[in-house]
Amino acid sequence: MIRVALAGPRGRMGSEAVHTLMKNSSIDLVAVLDYKEIGKVLSETSIFPANYEIPVYNKIEELLQIEKPDVFLDLTTPESVYDHAEHCLTKQVKVVIGTTGMSEKQSSSLQKLSDENQTACIIAPNFALGAIMMMKFAKMAAAYFPDVEIIELHHDQKLDAPSGTATKTASLISEVRKPHQQGHPEEKEVLQGARGASYQGIPIHSVRLPGFTAHQKVIFGDTGQLLTIQHDSMSRQSFMSGIVFAIEKVMQTNDYIVGLENLLTEEGDLR
Ligand SMILES: NC(=O)C1=CN([C@@H]2O[C@H](COP(=O)(O)OP(=O)(O)OC[C@H]3O[C@@H](n4cnc5c(N)ncnc54)[C@H](O)[C@@H]3O)[C@@H](O)[C@H]2O)C=CC1
């Protein structure tokens, strides 16, 4: 049994993940971390059934010391995630991070901590298999279609923009796309922000509206043709098999890994 602690149990992702981990016969959800008092065990909150007697902690130091999890899964906020991961890696507790919105500086610092403590840290900007495929396909296409823009569309409660998925997609594309100027060389934004954010020259446009869950289009343009690679998460169920996969994989490594595409084999692991 893999002993897992989860941060953010009442969130949109966290609550779904609690149910998934409770149902999994090779995972033992030993504790959850919330930032405020919500009861001593999860079943005392209105959103979980009576048999969810999982202890709730407000202090990560106590959680790690008392429950000794093998893996700490973070599904919280850009503000909290770094601090949690730092505590875990320093105490040599493996980490799976689903939370997006960390700065590059924070990610590099976690990589250093992971290396120094020889403790695995898997960062998954997107746990959904289809989104991972979208990113892989986009990287393939970018070798042939260097002009590309990314449009990501999410629910209006999302805190970070652009999404972790969009940034990761742009980073993968940048590995193969020859740096060059897109659009007209004399292009001017009449209204600031009209051309979106720029990741090494790749425009990223973020849409936030009620009604959306998590969606992305990667549009490649060439003379007389367009190629669009699109992924839609219609519910948070789409992320759950990826969470279990990441927890299983983090037990087999001591490395710092960003993106589940680095862990997939050609045999269709996540099915
Ligand atoms: N990697 C992936 O596939 C996915 C990642 N996400 C990311 O996961 C994160 C969570 O997303 P949602 O569930 O939609 O957000 P949410 O706002 O519904 O949930 C976040 C939860 O974290 C809790 N929280 C905040 N600070 C905390 C702390 N210090 N300790 C413990 N709990 C704390 C909040 O009370 C809240 O319940 C976001 O960063 C989002 O971008 C979301 C969906 C998929």
Ligand SMILES: O=C(O)C1=N[C@H](C(=O)O)C[C@H](O)C1
């Ligand atoms: O906040 C979300 O909802 C999501 N966040 C992740 C991201 O920033 O890419 C993954 C997915 O898009 C859902």
